[in-house]
Amino acid sequence: MKVYLDNAATSWPKPPGVVEAITKYLNEYGGSPGRSGHDFAIQAAREVFETREILAGLYHVPDSENVIISANATHALNFAIKGLLEKGDHVIISHMEHNSVLRPLTYLHDEGLVRFDIARCDEKGYVDLEHMRSLILPETKMIICIHGSNVAGTIQPIAKIGALCKENGILFLVDAAQTSGFVPIDMQKENIDILAFTGHKKLYGPPGIGGLCMQKNISIKTLIHGGTGSKSDMAHHPEFYPDRLEAGTINTVGVTGLKAGIQYIQHKGIDSIRQNLSELTAHFMRELAKMEEVTIYGPEVHEERLPLISVNVKNKVPSDLAAKLDKEYGIMVRPGIHCSPLAHKSIGSFPQGTLRFSLGCFTTPEEVEYAIQSLKKIIDHENR
Amino acid sequence: MNYLLIFESTHHVMKAEKLLLAAGFRLDIISTPKEISSACGLSIRMKPENTDLEMVRLVLTENGLTFNIHEKK
Numbered sequence: 001m002k003v004y005l006d007n008a009a010t011s012w013p014k015p016p017g018v019v020e021a022i023t024k025y026l027n028e029y030g031g032s033p034g035r036s037g038h039d040f041a042i043q044a045a046r047e048v049f050e051t052r053e054i055l056a057g058l059y060h061v062p063d064s065e066n067v068i069i070s071a072n073a074t075h076a077l078n079f080a081i082k083g084l085l086e087k088g089d090h091v092i093i094s095h096m097e098h099n100s101v102l103r104p105l106t107y108l109h110d111e112g113l114v115r116f117d118i119a120r121c122d123e124k125g126y127v128d129l130e131h132m133r134s135l136i137l138p139e140t141k142m143i144i145c146i147h148g149s150n151v152a153g154t155i156q157p158i159a160k161i162g163a164l165c166k167e168n169g170i171l172f173l174v175d176a177a178q179t180s181g182f183v184p185i186d187m188q189k190e191n192i193d194i195l196a197f198t199g200h201k202k203l204y205g206p207p208g209i210g211g212l213c214m215q216k217n218i219s220i221k222t223l224i225h226g227g228t229g230s231k232s233d234m235a236h237h238p239e240f241y242p243d244r245l246e247a248g249t250i251n252t253v254g255v256t257g258l259k260a261g262i263q264y265i266q267h268k269g270i271d272s273i274r275q276n277l278s279e280l281t282a283h284f285m286r287e288l289a290k291m292e293e294v295t296i297y298g299p300e301v302h303e304e305r306l307p308l309i310s311v312n313v314k315n316k317v318p319s320d321l322a323a324k325l326d327k328e329y330g331i332m333v334r335p336g337i338h339c340s341p342l343a344h345k346s347i348g349s350f351p352q353g354t355l356r357f358s359l360g361c362f363t364t365p366e367e368v369e370y371a372i373q374s375l376k377k378i379i380d381h382e383n384r
Numbered sequence: 385m386n387y388l389l390i391f392e393s394t395h396h397v398m399k400a401e402k403l404l405l406a407a408g409f410r411l412d413i414i415s416t417p418k419e420i421s422s423a424c425g426l427s428i429r430m431k432p433e434n435t436d437l438e439m440v441r442l443v444l445t446e447n448g449l450t451f452n453i454h455e456k457k
């Protein structure tokens with residue numbers, strides 16, 4: 001039996017429609033969008049346009065031209081961070097951030113360009129809003145916050161952070177890599193200026209696709225210059241979106257798959273997927289909580305969280321447990337630091353990290369049961 | 385003679401196509417002829433006999449699109 005419980009890294013399997021859409025593009029009309037005027041190029045351009053429109057609807061972006069396609073959330077976050085911040089700016093982040101935020105900021109800091117402070121989080125991973133407020137300086141240009149924690153499953157109160165930003169005239173950048181497709185996001189209501197998402201997790205697209213959504217008045221300098229299919233006789237790169245941030249041929253294979261992935265979850269209903277997955281996660285947590293040796297991190301079972309559970313087992317190293325689960329039981333999970341050292345420091349699992357089980361919309365109750373029993377067997381066997 | 389609608393970006397061409405089709409117009413998309421513009425590689429071609437230009441202008445401007453209209457033989 002093979003059980004895939006690493007959906008927070010990338011979701012698997014993908015809906016059949018995703019594979020079909022990708023195959024159809026490659027087999028039937030694989031042209032380059034926006035580059036030529038022939039039938040295949042136009043069909044591809046329509047597909048890209050419709051995907052932007054769907055994404056704009058999903059996050060409440062005012063205009064679909066402000067939906068930028070990128071390779072993943074990491075590229076999107078780098079575009080926003082390096083393309084907006086200037087020398088002397090100050091930034092505030094949370095203590096749950098992923099390396100895709102921490103590292104670009106650390107780089108800019110080391111170059112002598114920006115300073116940043118880190119708002120405390122409690123042991124469940126929730127950001128301390130009063131501490132965040134107290135860190136605001138006259139030079140604070142941006143607050144960056146992870147929406148859902150890939151380590152602890154914590155979902156941050158982004159509407160409150162958005163309100164804090166608005167009140168203080170600060171830009172709000174949200175890392176929605178883990179929540180896109182799982183938690184509804186409204187950039188208008190939640191005062192989000194810029195949102196980074198990735199397509200291969202809970203939007204069920206293929207790896208290699210993601211993007212950036214922004215409000216009307218955001219001016220991001222591009223890091224990459226090149227061909228766009230527009231203003232082709234000019235040496236200067238165009239200023240208008242989306243071309244400004246999309247030099248080079250975009251990943252149309254990824255776009256067609258992403259579109260089908262979003263259509264799949266919208267058809268199933270994002271709320272109903274969340275409800276099912278939350279129940280399955282809660283069951284999983286309750287069973288794990290019965291095992292004396294197991295410590296569960298993050299929000300309590302009755303609190304809203306992502307469908308992932310990070311644990312540690314007394315006197316066991318997460319990587320050994322993951323190897324046993326994989327080799328002896330066919331259960332695939334992720335051990336270790338999950339690209340977020342800050343988050344592990346917040347919840348008290350640094351430096352050993354955690355063993356993370358993460359569910360997707362195709363995870364079955366039987367698979368969860370099997371994972372529970374398998375972990376139990378490993379623990380019981382080794383205690384004998 | 386045809387009308388050619390020239391936009392800034394491919395995105396605007398796609399948006400205009402969707403809006404105009406929804407409003408019942410007939411059109412096709414072609415590579416923008418070099419002698420007319422190099423703004424965007426694609427443009428929208430419409431036949432004068434079934435195109436009310438004033439209506440086209442209205443639909444597009446109402447939706448925030450900027451464009452130029454050329455007459456091409």
Ligand SMILES: Cc1ncc(COP(=O)(O)O)c(C=O)c1O
Pocket residue numbers: 008009072073074075098100146148149150175177178198199210
């Ligand atoms: C919270 C968070 N932010 C950012 C990322 C980066 O996403 P990607 O690897 O698709 O760029 C991930 C996942 O890897 C993540 O979990």
